[in-house]
Amino acid sequence: MTGEDSRPLLVDIAARAGVSLATVDRVMNRRKGVAERTRRRVLEAAQAVGYLGDDELATIGAARPMNVTVLLPAGMNPYLRLLGDRVRERVDRSGANDPFLRCYFIDSFDAGALAEALRRSADWADGIAFFAIEHPEVRAAAAEVAAGGTKLVTIVSNLGERAGVAHVGLDNHAVGRTAGLLVGRFAGRREGTVALVAGSRNYRAHSDREAGFLSELEEMFPRLRLVGLREGHDDAAQNYRHALALLEQEPDLLGIYNVGGSSGGITRALRELDRGDVVFVGHGLTPDTRRALLDGTMDAVFDQDPDDLIDRAIRSLSQPETPAKPLKLEIYFRENLP
Numbered sequence: 001m002t003g004e005d006s007r008p009l010l011v012d013i014a015a016r017a018g019v020s021l022a023t024v025d026r027v028m029n030r031r032k033g034v035a036e037r038t039r040r041r042v043l044e045a046a047q048a049v050g051y052l053g054d055d056e057l058a059t060i061g062a063a064r065p066m067n068v069t070v071l072l073p074a075g076m077n078p079y080l081r082l083l084g085d086r087v088r089e090r091v092d093r094s095g096a097n098d099p100f101l102r103c104y105f106i107d108s109f110d111a112g113a114l115a116e117a118l119r120r121s122a123d124w125a126d127g128i129a130f131f132a133i134e135h136p137e138v139r140a141a142a143a144e145v146a147a148g149g150t151k152l153v154t155i156v157s158n159l160g161e162r163a164g165v166a167h168v169g170l171d172n173h174a175v176g177r178t179a180g181l182l183v184g185r186f187a188g189r190r191e192g193t194v195a196l197v198a199g200s201r202n203y204r205a206h207s208d209r210e211a212g213f214l215s216e217l218e219e220m221f222p223r224l225r226l227v228g229l230r231e232g233h234d235d236a237a238q239n240y241r242h243a244l245a246l247l248e249q250e251p252d253l254l255g256i257y258n259v260g261g262s263s264g265g266i267t268r269a270l271r272e273l274d275r276g277d278v279v280f281v282g283h284g285l286t287p288d289t290r291r292a293l294l295d296g297t298m299d300a301v302f303d304q305d306p307d308d309l310i311d312r313a314i315r316s317l318s319q320p321e322t323p324a325k326p327l328k329l330e331i332y333f334r335e336n337l338p
Contacts, residue, residue: 008049017045030064032126066099066318069121070155070310071114071130074105077199077234077261079284079306080131086306099314109200109233111135118145118152127151127317129168129310132159134204153316155309157205166320168312170327172205175302176212176259178329179281182300183213183255184221186279191223192252194279197242199234199260209259224254232262239265247273255279264288267297285332293334303330 014024019042026034027042034042043060046052052060070087072080087103094101102124107113114130115137121128122145132138132154142165146152151166158167183194196213198206210229217224227250232239239258243266246253256278258266263282267289270278276296282289285303292298304327316324332338 008046008051010051012049013042013046013051016049017042028060030060032064032067032124065097066126066314067124068099068101068314068317069125069128070101070103070313071117071121071128072103072105073108073131073234075108075234075262076236077284078264078286078288079261080234082284082286083306083309086310090310099318109133109202111137111202114138115141118142121145122148122150125150127153127314129153129155129313129317131155132157132165132204133202134159134207135202151317151320153313155313156304157203160204166316166324168309168316168324168327169205170302170304170329172208173212173215175329176209176214177216178212178331179209179257179302180213180216181220182281183257183279184217184224186299187221187224187254189223190254192254193225193227193250194255194257195227195246195250195253196229197232197239197256197258197260197266198229200231201229203260206259209257213257213259227253229259232260232265234261236262236265236268239263240268241265243269244273247275247278253278255281258282263292263298263301267292270297285330285337290337293332293337296334299333301332303332305330 010021010024014021019038023034024042027039043057047057072084084103084105087101091101104117106117111133114133118128118141128150139159142152142159153166153168156169158169159165196210198210201207217226230242232242239262247269256266261284270280280298281300282298283302285301289298289301293301312324
């Protein structure tokens with residue numbers, strides 16, 4: 001103590017526990033990075049020197065909620081912005097025993113930026129949920145972070161089985177096959193072309209959906225010919241330009257499947273050219289896709305409930321031993337909008 005009437009200081013706790021001042025500060029502020037044995041020794045020292053009373057000891061000594069960071073791609077994808085908004089809403093209404101949440105948007109399609117964000121986030125986070133880019137830099141960063149004790153889970157798009165990272169999301173190959181089934185059925189008995197628009201093949205979710213879509217067409221709808229995949233990087237303006245080019249270059253275009261997000265650009269092109277005859281299926285129930293379903297520009301929208309996605313990601317990080325149930329695919333048409 002510094003004086004007879006002075007309150008004990010953190011340095012007094014550090015001296016009694018035989019640890020650094022930084023370690024005491026971490027324990028008092030309930031931050032990560034302190035072994036449980038050391039944490040108990042610091043708390044016992046804090047009580048012994050009179051720094052903590054029984055009530056304070058109970059509060060600080062209680063199991064600390066997880067620090068969870070959510071990393072999402074930046075850009076104009078309405079569904080991902082909605083997902084980020086839902087995370088921030090949870091931060092605003094979180095209670096004392098809820099996980100501490102942070103959400104950051106990383107440059108889309110930039111593997112180096114995501115790898116750097118994973119390493120940086122591991123300093124604070126006990127667990128990280130991230131929208132993965134399938135790339136060697138990201139896999140290496142994920143392995144390094146996991147080896148350091150930070151739990152990881154990918155959401156929506158994963159790193160592949162060999163990465164050994166938990167995943168919360170849909171069976172995207174099955175989703176792609178379902179999209180192929182819908183486009184083929186809605187096209188009827190007509191013969192013509194169909195097109196795919198994706199964010200990027202670097203997202204495994206997008207490449208798996210593409211593969212599923214192609215396999216369904218080959219098996220069930222040989223009369224439909226694929227005219228190639230355009231990468232719009234989940235940007236409405238790029239998707240608009242791709243859609244205009246497809247509609248102008250392919251007079252027999254019967255359907256479009258937007259594998260990624262930002263369907264607003266495609267619906268804009270379809271409306272401008274009055275092509276309501278083109279079957280259009282996409283992802284993410286957001287205000288723009290809802291309007292497109294209502295006015296008939298879109299035929300179907302695949303959705304993953306954002307709150308359920310966040311719940312499952314947090315549960316995967318906090319209870320990794322509990323097997324996760326498959327995420328439910330929701331398909332919305334004009335007639336069943338919530």
